[in-house]
Amino acid sequence: MLTGIHVVMIGGDARQIEIVRKLSTLDARVSLVGFEQIEAGFIGVSKEEMDDIDWKTVEAILLPVGGIGNDGFINSVFSSNKIKLEAKHLKQTPESCTIFTGITSNRLEKMASQAKREIVVLMNRDDVAIYNSIPTAEGAVMFVIQHTDSTIHGANVAILGLGRIGMTLATTFKTLGANVSVGDKESASLARAFQLGMKPFHLDDIKQALKQADVVINTIPAKIVTSSVLTEMMQHAFLLDLASKPGGIDHDYAQKRGLKSMIVPGLPGMVAPKTAGKILANVLSDLLLEQTRAQ
Amino acid sequence: MLTGIHVVMIGGDARQIEIVRKLSTLDARVSLVGFEQIEAGFIGVSKEEMDDIDWKTVEAILLPVGGIGNDGFINSVFSSNKIKLEAKHLKQTPESCTIFTGITSNRLEKMASQAKREIVVLMNRDDVAIYNSIPTAEGAVMFVIQHTDSTIHGANVAILGLGRIGMTLATTFKTLGANVSVGDKESASLARAFQLGMKPFHLDDIKQALKQADVVINTIPAKIVTSSVLTEMMQHAFLLDLASKPGGIDHDYAQKRGLKSMIVPGLPGMVAPKTAGKILANVLSDLLLEQTRAQ
Amino acid sequence: MLTGIHVVMIGGDARQIEIVRKLSTLDARVSLVGFEQIEAGFIGVSKEEMDDIDWKTVEAILLPVGGIGNDGFINSVFSSNKIKLEAKHLKQTPESCTIFTGITSNRLEKMASQAKREIVVLMNRDDVAIYNSIPTAEGAVMFVIQHTDSTIHGANVAILGLGRIGMTLATTFKTLGANVSVGDKESASLARAFQLGMKPFHLDDIKQALKQADVVINTIPAKIVTSSVLTEMMQHAFLLDLASKPGGIDHDYAQKRGLKSMIVPGLPGMVAPKTAGKILANVLSDLLLEQTRAQ
Amino acid sequence: MLTGIHVVMIGGDARQIEIVRKLSTLDARVSLVGFEQIEAGFIGVSKEEMDDIDWKTVEAILLPVGGIGNDGFINSVFSSNKIKLEAKHLKQTPESCTIFTGITSNRLEKMASQAKREIVVLMNRDDVAIYNSIPTAEGAVMFVIQHTDSTIHGANVAILGLGRIGMTLATTFKTLGANVSVGDKESASLARAFQLGMKPFHLDDIKQALKQADVVINTIPAKIVTSSVLTEMMQHAFLLDLASKPGGIDHDYAQKRGLKSMIVPGLPGMVAPKTAGKILANVLSDLLLEQTRAQ
Ligand SMILES: NC(=O)c1ccc[n+]([C@@H]2O[C@H](COP(=O)([O-])OP(=O)(O)OC[C@H]3O[C@@H](n4cnc5c(N)ncnc54)[C@H](OP(=O)(O)O)[C@@H]3O)[C@@H](O)[C@H]2O)c1
Ligand SMILES: NC(=O)c1ccc[n+]([C@@H]2O[C@H](COP(=O)([O-])OP(=O)(O)OC[C@H]3O[C@@H](n4cnc5c(N)ncnc54)[C@H](OP(=O)(O)O)[C@@H]3O)[C@@H](O)[C@H]2O)c1
Ligand SMILES: NC(=O)c1ccc[n+]([C@@H]2O[C@H](COP(=O)([O-])OP(=O)(O)OC[C@H]3O[C@@H](n4cnc5c(N)ncnc54)[C@H](OP(=O)(O)O)[C@@H]3O)[C@@H](O)[C@H]2O)c1
Ligand SMILES: NC(=O)c1ccc[n+]([C@@H]2O[C@H](COP(=O)([O-])OP(=O)(O)OC[C@H]3O[C@@H](n4cnc5c(N)ncnc54)[C@H](OP(=O)(O)O)[C@@H]3O)[C@@H](O)[C@H]2O)c1
Known part of the structure; x- marks a missing residue:
C-alpha cells in the first residue's frame, strides 16, 4: 500500500x-x-x-x-x-x-x-517497452489485416529487428500462421528466431530476403529499407514502419514505386x-x- | 491439368x-x-x-x-x-x-x-467452410481490436460454438494471449476445448459463463444470447455475431442496455x-x- | 453431489x-x-x-x-x-x-x-478419447525423443489420421517446432491441417509423402504403411504405431529393412x-x- | 566455400x-x-x-x-x-x-x-547456447514425462531463470499446455514472461511461488531452492536441475524430505x-x- x-x-x-x-x-x-x-x-x-x-x-x-x-x-x-x-x-x-x-x-x-x-x-525502461509491445503488436496486426487483401495466415511476413517490440511482433505473426522471417545483425537474435520457428536472415542480406515478402514490419530506427531494397520487392507488398521518426524505410521511394508504406507511431495509445x-x-x-x- | x-x-x-x-x-x-x-x-x-x-x-x-x-x-x-x-x-x-x-x-x-x-x-462443403474460417477469424480479430480499448492479450474472450468457424476462432484468440472460454453442448467439443487449453462450458450455463466476458463471439445460428444472459454481462463487453442471419444474440436488447454488439456477415470477402x-x-x-x- | x-x-x-x-x-x-x-x-x-x-x-x-x-x-x-x-x-x-x-x-x-x-x-465415447489423446500425445513425444538422435524441432513428422488422437498429436508436434504433415482421406481434415499450419496430403499419395519423413506416427487402424511405402523411406526414419492391434504399419517388413518401428498401446496408463x-x-x-x- | x-x-x-x-x-x-x-x-x-x-x-x-x-x-x-x-x-x-x-x-x-x-x-557464445536450448528443452520434457504420473498439460510448472535456456524451456512447456510460472529477478524478464502468457514471480517470492508447483526446472547456477523453500513444497513435486554444477537446488535436503529431485547435465548430447x-x-x-x- x-x-x-x-x-x-x-x-x-x-x-x-x-x-x-x-x-x-x-x-x-x-x-x-x-x-x-x-x-x-x-x-x-x-x-x-x-x-x-x-x-x-x-x-x-x-x-x-x-x-x-x-x-x-x-x-x-x-x-x-x-x-x-x-x-x-x-x-x-x-x-x-x-x-x-x-x-x-x-x-x-x-x-x-x-x-x-x-x-x-x-x-x-525495458519492462515498459516489453509490456507496450503487446498492444503494439495487436495494432500492427490490425493494420496488416486492413491494408492487405490476403490473410496473414500463409503470408510471408518479414520482421526487421528482434528487439523488445520485434520479439513480440514475430511471435504474434508466427502464431497467426504467417511464414515469418526475421532480419537482425546479432547472431544470438538469429539463433532465437530459429528456435522460435522463424527464418532468420542477416541484415546484410536484406535485399535478397525481402524479395518474396508480402508484408514488412520494421522496428529498427536506422534507414535499412533503402530504395535499392525496395526496388526488388513485389508490387503488392505492404510496409509498416514502427520505428520512431524518421523510421527505417525510404517511404518517399516506396510511394514513388507504388508500394503501400506507412509510418505508424503510438499504437498502444491508439488501439488499447x-x-x-x-x-x-x-x-x-x-x-x-x-x-x-x-x- | x-x-x-x-x-x-x-x-x-x-x-x-x-x-x-x-x-x-x-x-x-x-x-x-x-x-x-x-x-x-x-x-x-x-x-x-x-x-x-x-x-x-x-x-x-x-x-x-x-x-x-x-x-x-x-x-x-x-x-x-x-x-x-x-x-x-x-x-x-x-x-x-x-x-x-x-x-x-x-x-x-x-x-x-x-x-x-x-x-x-x-x-x-466442410473443406470450404474450414478454409474460410481463416479469413473469418482474422476479420474477427480486426473487429475486436478496433472496437475495444484493451488488448486481446489478457482479455476474457468467450467463443460460442466449437464448429468449423468456432475452432479456428478459439485457437486464434488463444494464441493471441486471450483467456478463451468455449460454450458448446457436445461433450466432445468441451473435451477438445479443454485439450486446446481453453475453459469449456456447457451452453446450459451460458448466463454464468458470460458474466466475466470482455468479448463474446457467436457462431451458433440460434438465439442463445438472450436478454436474460445480456442483463448480467459487464458494461464494457463487446459482442460480435458471426452466425448467419438472424444471428444468435438479442441485439435489440443489447443496444438498449448500452452494450456494443454487431452482426458482421461476409468477413472473408471483406478482409481478404x-x-x-x-x-x-x-x-x-x-x-x-x-x-x-x-x- | x-x-x-x-x-x-x-x-x-x-x-x-x-x-x-x-x-x-x-x-x-x-x-x-x-x-x-x-x-x-x-x-x-x-x-x-x-x-x-x-x-x-x-x-x-x-x-x-x-x-x-x-x-x-x-x-x-x-x-x-x-x-x-x-x-x-x-x-x-x-x-x-x-x-x-x-x-x-x-x-x-x-x-x-x-x-x-x-x-x-x-x-x-468421443470425450474420453479426446481427453486420453493428451497423455497419448505426451507419450508419443517421449518415445520420439528417446528413439531418435535429432530434435523434434526441425524434424519432418508425418501424422497419419486426423481423428481424435491425430488432432492432438499433430498440434503437439507442430508446437514443438516440427514440420508436421498430415495424411488423411477426408478433404475436411486436409483443410483443418492446412488451417493449423501443417502440410496436408491425401492418403493416396502416402508413398511420396513419407519419402522425406524423419518420424511417422500412425493412428489409422488399417494397413496403410505397406512394404511398398516403407521401401522408399529414409534409413534413419522412426515409425510409431498407436493404432489398436494389428496397427497400420507393416512392422515385419520395416524390421527387415532395418527401420526402427514400434507398436505402443496403452500410453495414457503408461506415462500418466x-x-x-x-x-x-x-x-x-x-x-x-x-x-x-x-x- | x-x-x-x-x-x-x-x-x-x-x-x-x-x-x-x-x-x-x-x-x-x-x-x-x-x-x-x-x-x-x-x-x-x-x-x-x-x-x-x-x-x-x-x-x-x-x-x-x-x-x-x-x-x-x-x-x-x-x-x-x-x-x-x-x-x-x-x-x-x-x-x-x-x-x-x-x-x-x-x-x-x-x-x-x-x-x-x-x-x-x-x-x-550466445548463439550456441540458444541453439543448444532446443535439445535441452526436449530433454527436460522427456525427463518430466518419465518422472511424473500426470500429464504436462494442466500441470503447474515453474521455470527458474528466463535466460537463454529458460526462455526455450518456458515456451516449450507452455506450448504443451502447462501452467507455466517464471521466476527471475529482472523486471524485463518478468515482463517478457507476462507477454508470453506465463505467470511471472520475483525470486524474492520463490517460497510462496513454489508451494503449488508440480514441477520445478532450474537454470540458475546459484543455490536458490533452499531447504526453507523445499519444506513448503508439495510431496509429489518433481525438481529438475539443469544449472551447471553444483546446481541451484538443495538436493540433499530434497532427498531427505522424500521429494524427487535430479541434476541432469549434458542433455543435448544425451537426447539429440x-x-x-x-x-x-x-x-x-x-x-x-x-x-x-x-x-
Ligand atoms: N509505432 C509504435 O507504436 C511503437 C511502439 C513501441 C516502440 N516503437 C519504436 O520501435 C522501435 C523499436 O523499439 P524496441 O523497444 O523494440 O527497441 P529495441 O529493443 O532497442 O530494438 C531495436 C532493434 O533494432 C536493432 N537496431 C537498432 N539500431 C540498429 C542499427 N543501426 N542497425 C541495425 N539494427 C539496429 C536492434 O538490434 P540490436 O539489439 O542488435 O542493437 C534491435 O533488434 C523504437 O524506435 C521505438 O521507438 C514504436
Ligand atoms: N460472418 C462471417 O463472415 C461468417 C463466415 C463463415 C461462417 N459464418 C456463419 O457462422 C456460423 C457457423 O458456421 P460453421 O461453419 O462454424 O458451422 P458449424 O460447423 O455447423 O458450427 C456451428 C456450431 O453451432 C452449434 N449449433 C448449431 N445449432 C445449434 C443450436 N440450435 N444450439 C446449440 N448449438 C448449435 C454447432 O454445434 P453442434 O456441432 O454440436 O451441432 C456448432 O458448434 C454459420 O451461421 C455460418 O453461416 C459467418
Ligand atoms: N496407443 C495408444 O496409447 C492409444 C491411445 C488412444 C487411442 N489409440 C488408438 O488410436 C487409434 C485412433 O484413435 P482415435 O480415437 O483417434 O480414432 P478416430 O477418431 O476414429 O480416428 C481414426 C482416424 O483414422 C482414420 N481411418 C479409420 N479407418 C480408416 C481407413 N480404413 N482408411 C483410412 N483412414 C481411416 C479416420 O479417418 P475418418 O475419420 O475420415 O474415417 C481418422 O482420421 C485407435 O486405433 C485407438 O484404439 C491408441
Ligand atoms: N543440463 C543441461 O543439459 C544444460 C544445457 C544447457 C545449459 N545448461 C546450464 O544451464 C544454466 C543456464 O544456462 P543459460 O545459457 O540459460 O544461461 P543464462 O542465459 O546466463 O541464464 C541464466 C539465468 O540465471 C539467472 N541468474 C544467474 N545468476 C543468478 C543469481 N545469482 N541469482 C539469480 N538469478 C541468476 C540469470 O538472470 P540474469 O540474466 O538476470 O542475470 C538468467 O535468467 C547454466 O548453468 C548452463 O551451464 C545446462
Whole structure:
C-alpha cells in the first residue's frame, strides 16, 4: 500500500485515468493538476493548482507520456489551461522526491539536475517497452489485416529487428500462421528466431530476403529499407514502419514505386488506451512501492 | 491439368478473378459472361454472351458465391447487363456437366433437376467452410481490436460454438494471449476445448459463463444470447455475431442496455478478398480435376 | 453431489483409485470388490465380497478399463482372488442400474441384455478419447525423443489420421517446432491441417509423402504403411504405431529393412496413470450426476 | 566455400562427425587426430598423427566440447591413444590460426597466449547456447514425462531463470499446455514472461511461488531452492536441475524430505547427439567462412 504517500499528477490523457485509479486503490494521496474537465470521483484524489500544492510533502511527480514540451508547457487533454512545472516547485520538494515522465527532454533534465531530483524515464525502461509491445503488436496486426487483401495466415511476413517490440511482433505473426522471417545483425537474435520457428536472415542480406515478402514490419530506427531494397520487392507488398521518426524505410521511394508504406507511431495509445494506461499504472505503482519501502 | 476442358463462368466479384487465373493456369478453356468491364488478359479465356456459347462442350458452369437470385438474375460487379441462366442452356450441355454455385436456391434446384444436371454447393462443403474460417477469424480479430480499448492479450474472450468457424476462432484468440472460454453442448467439443487449453462450458450455463466476458463471439445460428444472459454481462463487453442471419444474440436488447454488439456477415470477402477467391479457385479446380479424371 | 448413491466398483488398477477418490468426494457410497491389498481410507467406501453386496440398492457397477475377460473373470491388480460378475447379481439391481466399463465384450453384452441393464462403454465415447489423446500425445513425444538422435524441432513428422488422437498429436508436434504433415482421406481434415499450419496430403499419395519423413506416427487402424511405402523411406526414419492391434504399419517388413518401428498401446496408463484415472473419474461422475438428476 | 582451408580436428565424440561432414561438404582440407576407430570416408579428410601434420598451413584447430583436460590430454571416444596439443605445435601455425574449443581451461589459455593464437570458446557464445536450448528443452520434457504420473498439460510448472535456456524451456512447456510460472529477478524478464502468457514471480517470492508447483526446472547456477523453500513444497513435486554444477537446488535436503529431485547435465548430447553436432558444425563453419573472408 501507498497509504498517505503524496503524489502530484500533472497533465496527460486517458492513460492517466488508469494511473489515478490504481494510486487511489493503493490509498495514495493524489493531487491532480490539469484535469478540470473530468469528474474524478476517486477516494484520496483532489484537483489542485500548481501554486496551491503543498510541495514539501510530495514524494513523486507524474508527468504525461510526452513529458515536458520544448516550450516548457505540459499537455493535458482534460484542460485548456497552460500548465508549467518550474524549478521553484521542485526545490520545495523533499530530497527523496522523484519525477516520473514518459520521455525526457533537455529542459526537464536541466531543471531536475538543478534541483537535484531524480528523473525516471518510463519509456526507456525495458519492462515498459516489453509490456507496450503487446498492444503494439495487436495494432500492427490490425493494420496488416486492413491494408492487405490476403490473410496473414500463409503470408510471408518479414520482421526487421528482434528487439523488445520485434520479439513480440514475430511471435504474434508466427502464431497467426504467417511464414515469418526475421532480419537482425546479432547472431544470438538469429539463433532465437530459429528456435522460435522463424527464418532468420542477416541484415546484410536484406535485399535478397525481402524479395518474396508480402508484408514488412520494421522496428529498427536506422534507414535499412533503402530504395535499392525496395526496388526488388513485389508490387503488392505492404510496409509498416514502427520505428520512431524518421523510421527505417525510404517511404518517399516506396510511394514513388507504388508500394503501400506507412509510418505508424503510438499504437498502444491508439488501439488499447486502457491497457496502455494500466501498463504505466502497474510499473509506476511498483516503483513507488519500492521507493517507499527503501526509505 | 484441365487442358481443353470448357468452363463457363457467369457473374461474380473480385473472387472470380482468382478462379479465372487458376483455371487459365491449368489450361482450361473459359467462357466469361458478365465481365465486360474488366480486361481479362488470361490465356484461354474469352468474354462471351449467354446465347453465343457452345453449350454442347461445356463441362462446368460456375455461378457466383451468391448463386442465382430469387428473380432469376445473376449478379456481376463487372457488368451492368441483366444476365440469366435458363433451363434451355442447361439442356444443351452434356450429361456430365456440373453446376458449381456458392449458395443454392429453390429456383436453381428446380432448373437443375429438370435438366438432370448435378449441383455442387461450395459453401456447404466442410473443406470450404474450414478454409474460410481463416479469413473469418482474422476479420474477427480486426473487429475486436478496433472496437475495444484493451488488448486481446489478457482479455476474457468467450467463443460460442466449437464448429468449423468456432475452432479456428478459439485457437486464434488463444494464441493471441486471450483467456478463451468455449460454450458448446457436445461433450466432445468441451473435451477438445479443454485439450486446446481453453475453459469449456456447457451452453446450459451460458448466463454464468458470460458474466466475466470482455468479448463474446457467436457462431451458433440460434438465439442463445438472450436478454436474460445480456442483463448480467459487464458494461464494457463487446459482442460480435458471426452466425448467419438472424444471428444468435438479442441485439435489440443489447443496444438498449448500452452494450456494443454487431452482426458482421461476409468477413472473408471483406478482409481478404484475394484469399477468399483463392480458396474457391483451389477447391473448384480440385473438383474439376477429379471430375475429369473420373470420366 | 452423489450423496448416498450406491456404486459397486469391481477390480482394476491404479486408475480406479482416482475414481474412488472422486466418488468419495461427491459423497457416494462405494462398495469395493477386489481391493484387499490396498488401504482405502476414503469416507463412504468399504471393501466387500460379491455375494455380500446389497445389490437392490446399487445404481452403478464400475468395471475396469479392460472390462470382463473372455473367461468371465475380472482383473484386479490389488487382489489375488478370482472375481466374477454374474447374471444373478445384475438381476437383483434396480432397473435404473447402469454398468460402466472401459471396453465391452460379447459376454458382457449378453449378460446385460438378459438382465435388461444398460452398458456404457467409456472408451467408445468421443470425450474420453479426446481427453486420453493428451497423455497419448505426451507419450508419443517421449518415445520420439528417446528413439531418435535429432530434435523434434526441425524434424519432418508425418501424422497419419486426423481423428481424435491425430488432432492432438499433430498440434503437439507442430508446437514443438516440427514440420508436421498430415495424411488423411477426408478433404475436411486436409483443410483443418492446412488451417493449423501443417502440410496436408491425401492418403493416396502416402508413398511420396513419407519419402522425406524423419518420424511417422500412425493412428489409422488399417494397413496403410505397406512394404511398398516403407521401401522408399529414409534409413534413419522412426515409425510409431498407436493404432489398436494389428496397427497400420507393416512392422515385419520395416524390421527387415532395418527401420526402427514400434507398436505402443496403452500410453495414457503408461506415462500418466494419475491423469488417466482422473479422466475416467471426471467423465464417470458427470454421467452419474446426470443419471441421478434424470431420475 | 572453404576450399583448401586446412583444419585440424583433434579428438571428440559423435558430434565431431557432423562437423567433419559439414567441413567436407564445404571443401575444406581436414586432418583428423584421434579417430583411428572410425572409417571416415569423407572427401578431403585424412587421419594423421600430431607430429606429421603440416602445421604451417593450419588455419583452424578444433578441440572437443570438453576442450583440453587438466592433465593436458585431449579425449577421444574413437581412439585409445594419448593425444596432447603442445605449444610447439601452435607456434608453427600461421598467425591467423584460431583455436576453437567447447569450453576453455587455464592450461589452454596459457598455451594460446604464449603462442599468441586466438581462442574461440564455443559454449560461451550466445548463439550456441540458444541453439543448444532446443535439445535441452526436449530433454527436460522427456525427463518430466518419465518422472511424473500426470500429464504436462494442466500441470503447474515453474521455470527458474528466463535466460537463454529458460526462455526455450518456458515456451516449450507452455506450448504443451502447462501452467507455466517464471521466476527471475529482472523486471524485463518478468515482463517478457507476462507477454508470453506465463505467470511471472520475483525470486524474492520463490517460497510462496513454489508451494503449488508440480514441477520445478532450474537454470540458475546459484543455490536458490533452499531447504526453507523445499519444506513448503508439495510431496509429489518433481525438481529438475539443469544449472551447471553444483546446481541451484538443495538436493540433499530434497532427498531427505522424500521429494524427487535430479541434476541432469549434458542433455543435448544425451537426447539429440546428431542435432548437437550439427549446431556446432553450423556455427563453426560460419565462423571459419567469416575468418576466411576477412583475410
Ligand atoms: N509505432 C509504435 O507504436 C511503437 C511502439 C513501441 C516502440 N516503437 C519504436 O520501435 C522501435 C523499436 O523499439 P524496441 O523497444 O523494440 O527497441 P529495441 O529493443 O532497442 O530494438 C531495436 C532493434 O533494432 C536493432 N537496431 C537498432 N539500431 C540498429 C542499427 N543501426 N542497425 C541495425 N539494427 C539496429 C536492434 O538490434 P540490436 O539489439 O542488435 O542493437 C534491435 O533488434 C523504437 O524506435 C521505438 O521507438 C514504436
Ligand atoms: N460472418 C462471417 O463472415 C461468417 C463466415 C463463415 C461462417 N459464418 C456463419 O457462422 C456460423 C457457423 O458456421 P460453421 O461453419 O462454424 O458451422 P458449424 O460447423 O455447423 O458450427 C456451428 C456450431 O453451432 C452449434 N449449433 C448449431 N445449432 C445449434 C443450436 N440450435 N444450439 C446449440 N448449438 C448449435 C454447432 O454445434 P453442434 O456441432 O454440436 O451441432 C456448432 O458448434 C454459420 O451461421 C455460418 O453461416 C459467418
Ligand atoms: N496407443 C495408444 O496409447 C492409444 C491411445 C488412444 C487411442 N489409440 C488408438 O488410436 C487409434 C485412433 O484413435 P482415435 O480415437 O483417434 O480414432 P478416430 O477418431 O476414429 O480416428 C481414426 C482416424 O483414422 C482414420 N481411418 C479409420 N479407418 C480408416 C481407413 N480404413 N482408411 C483410412 N483412414 C481411416 C479416420 O479417418 P475418418 O475419420 O475420415 O474415417 C481418422 O482420421 C485407435 O486405433 C485407438 O484404439 C491408441
Ligand atoms: N543440463 C543441461 O543439459 C544444460 C544445457 C544447457 C545449459 N545448461 C546450464 O544451464 C544454466 C543456464 O544456462 P543459460 O545459457 O540459460 O544461461 P543464462 O542465459 O546466463 O541464464 C541464466 C539465468 O540465471 C539467472 N541468474 C544467474 N545468476 C543468478 C543469481 N545469482 N541469482 C539469480 N538469478 C541468476 C540469470 O538472470 P540474469 O540474466 O538476470 O542475470 C538468467 O535468467 C547454466 O548453468 C548452463 O551451464 C545446462
